Every structure is written in structure tokens, then in C-alpha cells.
Amino acid sequence: MPTAAPSIARLFNFIGGSTGPWRVDRVDCVAGEPIPTASRVSVVAGTLAQLPQEASWLLRGITSNERYVVREEKTALVSKQEGLGREASTRAALIPIRKNTAWWSLSQDERRTVFEEQSRHIAIGLKYLPAVARRLHHCRDFGPDEPFDFLTWFEYAPSDSAAFEELVQALRASPEWEYVDREVDIRLVREGVQL
Amino acid sequence: MPTAAPSIARLFNFIGGSTGPWRVDRVDCVAGEPIPTASRVSVVAGTLAQLPQEASWLLRGITSNERYVVREEKTALVSKQEGLGREASTRAALIPIRKNTAWWSLSQDERRTVFEEQSRHIAIGLKYLPAVARRLHHCRDFGPDEPFDFLTWFEYAPSDSAAFEELVQALRASPEWEYVDREVDIRLVREGVQL
Numbered sequence: 001m002p003t004a005a006p007s008i009a010r011l012f013n014f015i016g017g018s019t020g021p022w023r024v025d026r027v028d029c030v031a032g033e034p035i036p037t038a039s040r041v042s043v044v045a046g047t048l049a050q051l052p053q054e055a056s057w058l059l060r061g062i063t064s065n066e067r068y069v070v071r072e073e074k075t076a077l078v079s080k081q082e083g084l085g086r087e088a089s090t091r092a093a094l095i096p097i098r099k100n101t102a103w104w105s106l107s108q109d110e111r112r113t114v115f116e117e118q119s120r121h122i123a124i125g126l127k128y129l130p131a132v133a134r135r136l137h138h139c140r141d142f143g144p145d146e147p148f149d150f151l152t153w154f155e156y157a158p159s160d161s162a163a164f165e166e167l168v169q170a171l172r173a174s175p176e177w178e179y180v181d182r183e184v185d186i187r188l189v190r191e192g193v194q195l
Numbered sequence: 196m197p198t199a200a201p202s203i204a205r206l207f208n209f210i211g212g213s214t215g216p217w218r219v220d221r222v223d224c225v226a227g228e229p230i231p232t233a234s235r236v237s238v239v240a241g242t243l244a245q246l247p248q249e250a251s252w253l254l255r256g257i258t259s260n261e262r263y264v265v266r267e268e269k270t271a272l273v274s275k276q277e278g279l280g281r282e283a284s285t286r287a288a289l290i291p292i293r294k295n296t297a298w299w300s301l302s303q304d305e306r307r308t309v310f311e312e313q314s315r316h317i318a319i320g321l322k323y324l325p326a327v328a329r330r331l332h333h334c335r336d337f338g339p340d341e342p343f344d345f346l347t348w349f350e351y352a353p354s355d356s357a358a359f360e361e362l363v364q365a366l367r368a369s370p371e372w373e374y375v376d377r378e379v380d381i382r383l384v385r386e387g388v389q390l
Contacts, residue, residue: 010339047339064336067262070304108307109265141259141336144205144242 009045010063012137014094014151016041017055022092022188030172032098032182041094041188043153059096061137061151068115073122080129089133089155092188093164096139096148103179104140119174128167131160148182204240205258207332209289209346211236212250217287217383225367227293227377236289236383238348254291256332256346263310268317275324284328284350287383288359291334291343298374299335314369323362326355343377 016024016038024039036056051058069077103111115121125134133155140149156164168185171177211219211233219234231251246253261269298306310316320329328350335344351359363380366372 062336062339065299065301065306067303069302071302074302104260106260107264107266107269108262111260112303138336141257141333143337144257 011046012061012063012135012151012153013044013046013048014041014059014061014153015044015052015055016057016059016186017052019052019054021190023191024186025189026185026187028185030183030185031180035096035184041186059094059139059148059151060142060146061139061148062142063135064138068112069122073116073126076126077122077129080126082130082133084133084135084153084155086133086155086157088157090190091156091158091161091164092190093154093168094151094186094188095154095168096151096182096184096186097180098148098150098182099179100181114176114179119171119176121171121174121176124167124170124174128160128163132156132164132167206241207256207258207330207346207348208239208241208243209236209254209256209348210239210247210250211252211254211381212247214247214249216385218386219381220384221380221382223380225378225380226375230291230379236381254289254334254343254346255337255341256334256343257337258330259333263307264317268311268321271321272317272324275321277325277328279328279330279348279350281328281350281352283352285385286351286353286356286359287385288349288363289346289381289383290349290363291346291377291379291381292375293343293345293377294374295376309371309374314366314371316366316369316371319362319365319369323355323358327351327359327362 016035018039020040020042022041022043024041027035027037029035038056042052048058066074106114116123125132135153137151137153138149139146139151154164211230213234215235215237217236217238219236222230222232224230233251237247243253264272301309311318320327330348332346332348333344334341334346349359
């Protein structure tokens with residue numbers, strides 16, 4: 001059957017194992033079950049022909065339209081944000097989260113109220129732009145049994161590490177996070193770069 | 196890796212071919228490319244071990260949280276709607292649609308405005324409840340190259356066929372439908388039932 005015109009990559013694979021450009025610096029299991037150990041992480045776009053033999057885990061997600069951002073916020077985000085892959089961004093974080101049934105049972109307006117009016121999720125992210133670049137990947141509608149709902153990938157310079165910590169702590173302290181029932185925080189360092 | 200607790204079926208497969216309880220009565224290609232011919236359709240929940248050999252097409256989608264419905268609307272929908280599988284519902288429609296890039300580039304508030312304030316999508320659906328039962332399946336985030344963004348499955352009694360036609364025409368005449376770039380309308384009759 002004909003498919004939609006090919007577009008920019010939307011599907012991304014995060015592979016934990018013993019190879020890859022990103023060295024695992026630290027893994028914190030913030031809520032729910034941990035994931036297996038890995039010393040390196042690779043990020044690969046597109047459909048994988050097969051999983052690398054040495055992989056200990058594979059997390060997949062797809063970029064999509066924003067679910068909560070209104071026009072004014074979208075304009076502000078687009079004007080301040082920078083892309084991934086900046087040379088100085090030798091620090092990264094991969095933070096998979098899952099939200100509970102109570103969250104997914106809320107109506108759209110209720111989710112927006114918790115997300116922004118109560119938790120300032122967009123405002124907090126905006127405060128750390130362009131220092132902290134990010135890409136959100138959705139998993140919840142990727143299949144019926146995905147281990148997480150979202151994978152967020154962040155990149156920043158070592159000098160912005162403290163700012164990134166503030167961002168993460170502010171979100172975790174928000175009302176939105178009461179709906180998070182699984183979260184793993186994987187901190188990474190890009191090797192082969194003069195630090 | 197541990198996965199989320201198994202829940203009610205979210206993934207559904209619509210298989211067009213020469214077998215299945217639903218006989219294809221009519222197929223209209225409303226916009227964009229048609230799909231191959233099939234004389235029968237089956238609906239199968241869950242992950243398929245393999246595609247039936249005789250299948251001419253497979254469309255897959257996953258039920259998910261609503262994207263636009265506010266609490267008051269959700270309460271009204273839940274109080275009026277009835278489930279699929281009613282004995283008298285011997286008519287069905289499978290309507291796959293795809294929306295264009297302009298739609299997916301809108302912010303959440305802009306999409307909501309087109310969807311409901313301008314197009315009355317929720318209000319129109321509500322008007323035909325409980326006569327027309329429906330289930331919406333999302334495909335857009337199921338993979339990067341899905342042929343459609345949504346599959347909606349409708350069921351109704353033969354005596355509600357004219358009402359269903361009104362519903363479909365009202366939606367197609369709405370501003371929201373200016374963003375639909377592919378749509379196929381597959382009408383079905385459940386066989387083996389006294390009509």
C-alpha cells in the first residue's frame with residue numbers, strides 16, 4: 001500500500017550496551033523499576049534492521065506534534081531553542097518516564113492545567129533555553145506494551161550542568177510529577193572530546 | 196526489560212481480504228490514494244503473529260487518550276455513548292484519514308479551535324449518540340511511515356444509515372476537513388444476521 005511521503009527522521013532508537021559515543025556517567029532510578037546496566041549508549045535514527053548483539057536495552061520513541069503548547073509558547077520556544085549536536089554539548093541525559101492511569105484518564109483541559117498552569121512545565125524549559133537543548137520522543141502510542149510513555153533527550157555543556165540539575169529538580173517537584181510512576185535518569189558524557 | 200502491566204486491548208488490526216465477518220458493501224476514495232480491493236474485513240485485537248496469506252491490506256491503530264475533549268464534553272460523551280458489538284449494529288464503516296503537514300504544525304490551541312470551535316467535531320459526534328458507536332485508533336505515532344494518521348470504526352443499525360450519512364457529510368463539510376489529504380470510506384455489512 002502506498003505510504004506517506006518520506007520525511008525527516010521521526011523514529012529514534014536509544015541503545016544501551018558496551019559501545020557507542022556516549023559513556024554512561026550515572027544512572028538513577030527515580031521511580032518504579034530500574035533498567036539493566038549499560039556502559040555506553042548510541043542514538044540511531046530510523047528502523048533498525050536488527051538489534052546489536054551486545055545491547056542490554058533498546059528504548060524507542062517517535063517525535064510528534066506537541067500536545068500542550070499554545071501558539072505564544074510555541075513562538076517563544078522556537079525563537080530561543082537551539083538544535084542537538086552542538087560541539088560544546090558534551091553532556092547529555094536520557095530520561096524515560098511513564099505516567100499513571102490517572103493522568104491518561106484526565107481530559108485535555110485537565111492535563112493542560114496540571115502541565116502548565118500548575119507545574120509551569122513549558123515555562124521551566126524555556127528558562128533554560130538555549131543552554132539545554134532537548135528532543136521529546138513519544139512511546140505510548142508506539143505499541144500497547146511499551147515500558148515508558150516518553151523519552152526525553154537533553155544536551156548541554158559541562159558548564160551548564162548545575163542549570164540542568166535545577167531544571168530537572170524543578171520539574172520533579174511539580175504537581176505533574178505526582179502522575180509519574182516510572183522514571184530513570186541516565187546521564188551521559190560524549191567521549192573523544194577535549195574536556 | 197519489564198513492561199507496563201497488561202491492560203485492555205489497545206492495538207487493533209483491520210485486515211482486508213476475502214474472509215472475515217464483515218462484507219465490504221462499498222469503498223469510496225474520498226481524498227488521496229485508494230487502497231487495494233477487498234471483499235471482506237476482519238478486526239483483530241493485539242499483536243498479529245503473522246498476516247493472513249489472503250490479506251490484501253492491513254491497517255493498524257492504537258486507542259489512546261483524547262487529544263481535544265474537555266471535561267464537560269467527556270462527561271457528556273461518556274453518559275450518552277454505547278459500546279461496539281451491539282446485536283442490532285449490522286452496519287459498520289472503517290474510515291482511515293491522514294491530515295497534512297499544515298495541521299500537524301499547528302499549536303494545540305489552534306488545532307482545538309479548528310476541531311471544535313470552528314468544526315463542532317465533538318458536538319456533531321454527540322448528536323448521533325448512542326445510535327452511532329465509534330472507536331478511534333491512532334496510527335501517526337505508531338511508526339514513521341504509516342499510511343494514515345487515524346482509523347475510525349463506526350457501528351450502527353441499518354435504520355440509522357441515513358443519520359450516519361449526515362454525520363459523515365457534516366464532518367467533511369467542516370473547516371477541519373480542509374486539512375485531510377487522504378481519506379477512504381469503507382462501508383461494511385455484518386453477515387449471518389437476519390436483516
